[in-house]
Every structure is written in structure tokens, then in C-alpha cells.
Amino acid sequence: MSLNAELSELFRILAALMDIKGENVFKAMAFSKVSRILKDATIDVKKAVEEGTLEEIEGIGASSRRVIEQYVRTGKSEDFDAVAATVPAGLIPMLEIPNLGPKTIALLWKQRGITSIDELAKAIDAGKLAELPGMGEKKIQLIKQGLALRTAAGKRIGIVTALPLGEMLAEQLRHLSGVAAAEVAGSLRRRSETVGDLDLVCAVKKGAGGEAVAEAFVEFPQVHRVQAKGAAKVSIATADDLQVDLRIVPEEHFGATLMYLTGSKAHNVHLRGLAQAKKMTLNEWGLYELDQYEKAKKSPGAAPAAKPVAAKTEREIYNALGLKWIEPELREDRGEIEAAAADALPKLIELKDIRGDLHCHTNASDGRSSIEQMAQAALDRGYEYLAITDHSKTQVIANGLTAQRLAKHAAEIRRISSSLKGITLLAGCEVDILADGRLDFEDAVLAELDFVVASPHVALKQPPAKATDRLLRAVENRYVNVIGHPTGRLIFEREGLTFDFEKVFKAAAATGTALEINGAYPRLDLNDVQARAALAAGVKLSVDTDAHSTEGLDDMRIGVFVARRAWASSRDVINGMTLGQLRQFIAHKRK
């Protein structure tokens, strides 16, 4: 775990301890914020401490700074240890149990001496929870249910699984009578690489009731269990124990609810702060003048009886707050609100800006489709070019090409390319970056190719210093145009390489080497935060699919989501270039 990650975890636990201790909730929120800041940070915390730049970071105050500084120097924090000594460590994981929160955990601890999940389970079975204040039979059953669910609840699913499900549910909602609009919201709308649950927003037309939609929704075939059902909100679980939350609102409030449910939480909190500064209040019903809102009559599930400043569309609400509309992918409170206020948001890349795919395989190595089939599929997707980049010889398991086979393959690619209209094939290779940074082919072999992707496939657990040298060596090779899936991580499966990002980004920018956003799930490598830091260092990105079949080319959509979350414009991405520009990019490095 990196130092940033360790500290982020430390503050996450510190916030949890505050919650359980029943400290001021804002204290816990403050620590949570520090945890999030450290998780998102692409800065090197150690360096920030050494250079004294920690205090420039908003949200990190004197107390947190003291903890960070001591931890960086000594690997521990006395402040943290002092708090941790007062609360049993076993209580922290209990916070992950659905339906069980900090107040109840503290109650169980103080009144029944329960200090771990195991003890909780035993206490329930022994009937020891009865007669606690506020603890009825239903509540005990809820906690029991939560215990049974906890493994599933902590499980996140990938965007490639969640997106089709979410889009299908939204489409089913749109077909219900009285429904004006339905959209996916939540982290899925922000295109996070994984999601913990699904959020949907449904707008009903005037005169139509939310009850009917709620009733119809719980009858959808995907619904396995209903957890809560009101006229404004329904929570269900699918057969796979994925939670789906639906909000139902009158259409004139659709934008406010969509915005609220899209989040992120940090983004929303920041916006509500802005609203307050303007003597307004922002909630899922809309943006209201504070004095009018306070006077207005309110009842659960119904819009407050006040005229909102804005509510119908997201754009109106952002504008009323003095902001440009913010793309959902940016809503992480990573500077997008400040940028929106300054009209300095990037024009995010879109799928239609992509002119070609620069990393794919054919049946010459481990792909399933032929050169012709891949070329036709690329043409069908409107591409101007396609680089065919089969594996190099070390990838025996992937039927990697020897230099001899590669030369023949390249000739074949060029022959087919010259017979095609509307698309150019680039004869390339995905050459292995060996553990020591040597490439799997000599320069003389690479020099014969039009395009080279160099990727690490093995030795993905080597120490950071070695990994840094390894990648730098590949970056500095004049024939290497893209570093493919630079870390080699696989979501949920392996962490991949850690290396000195700053150093590698700097070298990539200086040499004219692009870094890949590999759109093949579960790679998504670089990830959003890394890719954004690369862009900030002046690096170009290459958004590719690593397709092993014609259908694999469709993963470009996912790759573009990651690029958008990295704040990338089309000009930041080499396969947003025309073929002529791309050839210049390649030639420039070879000079």
C-alpha cells in the first residue's frame, strides 16, 4: 500500500472512531474528507510534508497536518493511537453491516459488551439484544439480515455489468404510463469503474402519481426483494443482491433529483455550501431562496410549497449557483466546481471524437478474428485507422509472434490495408516490456513497424524502484509509441505495478510517448486519477480496447468514460488525431 493509501485508510478509520464515540458529526466528516483528499491526491504526500505544501490543501487543517507529518516521519501517529485505544478495533468493521450504524454499535458495545461481528452474531442468537432501548423485534431482524448480507453488501460490481442493467431498468421505467423521463444516476452515471449499487430517477407527468410507478417497479423481473417502498422512493435488491434505489419525482423537479442522486456526495456537499453562501438551500426538490423555503409547508414525499429558483433541469440549477453545467463524470469534488465557476471546464472527449483504435489483436496471436474482420469492424465503427498489434514472442501462452512471423504478418497487414477503402491499417506489435525493461524485440525489428505498443505482462509485483526503471527504459525507446496498460492492474484481481508516476509521466511527455487508457474491463489502466495526473504532466493518452475479437472494439466506450473522468479533451488523445497528425507524432519520436 502506498503512503497516500495508508494515510487515507488511517483517516477513514479515525472518522469511523469519531462516529462510534458519538463525537460531533462534523468532526467525523472533516476526517472523512481528509481521507478522500488523500485517496484522490496524485501528489506525493511525503514530498508535500518535506516541502511544507500540505497546508495549501483545502480541507487539511492543523490537526490532520500534525497526524500526517508524524506518520510520514515515524510510520505512526500518537493522536490516532490515543483515539484508537479508547474504542475496540472490532467495532470498525461492524460499520459495514447494513442497517447497523454508529449509534447502535456504541449501544451494543456499552450495554452488552459486544466488540466484534462474531460477538454480535452470538448475542443475537442468544437473545441478548432484547430490552435494549429502541430495540424491537423488527430491528433485531434487520440487523440479523444485515449480517447475512454483509459480504454481498460490501461487494462492488464492474461498470460493464452495471451499465447494461441500469440502462435496461431505465428503459423499462420509460415505458410505464405517466412516466416523463427516467435516467440512471449515482456513480454509474458518473461512470465510476465499479459501483456499489444502482440509482435511478424517474419523472412522472402532472397528474400521475408516484405510487403507481413504485407498484409497477417492484413487479419488474429483476426485482428479487423489496427493502423499502414509498411514493417517492423505492429500494429493492436483485437476485445477485445488488441494491437498486429509485426516486420518483414530478417532472418539474427532475433535474434537482437527478443531480442530487448523481452525486458524488462530496460534490453535493460542496454545492450546498455554495447555495448557503447565496442565502439559498439546495435539496433533491430544487434550489430555493432560504427565507421562502423556511416558511414553506413541507411534507414527506411531496415538493415543498415554495417556488424554486431552479429545479427542472440540472443546467438551470448549476447556472443559478453561478456555475456552468458540469459533466457527471467530473462530479467528484476534484476541482470541477472551481473550474465551472471560472468557466474553465474542459470540453470532454466523446466517443465520436475517436478516429481509430491503436491496440488490438488478431488470430495471428491470441485474438479470435482475422485481419480482414477486424478491419471491417473498425470501418463499421467509422474509424479512419486501426493498428494491429499482436503479441511478441515471450507471450508464448498468447501465441506471441517471433520476429520472422511478425515480418510476414506486417506484410499481410499492409497488403490488406492497400486493398481497403476508407481505412488504413497500421502494422504494429504489442511488444513485451521484460522485467528489466528490455523489449522483447530488437530495435531493428521494431523499426520495420508502423506503430509500437509496449506493455508489461509479467513481474507485476516487482518493487517500485525497479518498475520505474523498467518503464522508463521502455518510454525512452524511440520506437515505442504507447505504453500499454502501464500498471497491469486488474480490477478486483490484482494491484499491478506501482512506480514513480511523476518520473514516468515526465519522461513520457519529454519523449513523445503516449500512455494508454486500456478500455478492456477489468483493466481500465491507467485509471481516471492516474490519467489525469499524466495529462497534467503534459502526457498524451491513447484510448484503446486491446480487442481480441471484433466485438472487443466496443470497449472503446468504456475507455472513453475513463478518459472523461480524467478530464481529457479530444486533443489530449492521440487516437483523436487524424492519420496525418498521428504519423507526425510517430515520426517525431523516431527522429
Place this chain on the structure above:
DNA sequence: GCCGTTTTCGGCCCGACTGTTTTCAGTCG
């Protein structure tokens, strides 16, 4: 704990739903 053209003290985002409650606390997002 953090922050400041509204504040160095006193605020800090806000509502829906459930359960145990006779008016609210806890959890969730």
C-alpha cells in the same frame, strides 16, 4: 476538525423511510 467579504466563534447539506415511537432517532444516500 475546518473555515472565514456572514463569522477567529459558531456554524457546518438535506430529505426519505423504517421502527419504536406518542414526536423522534437511526440509517442511508
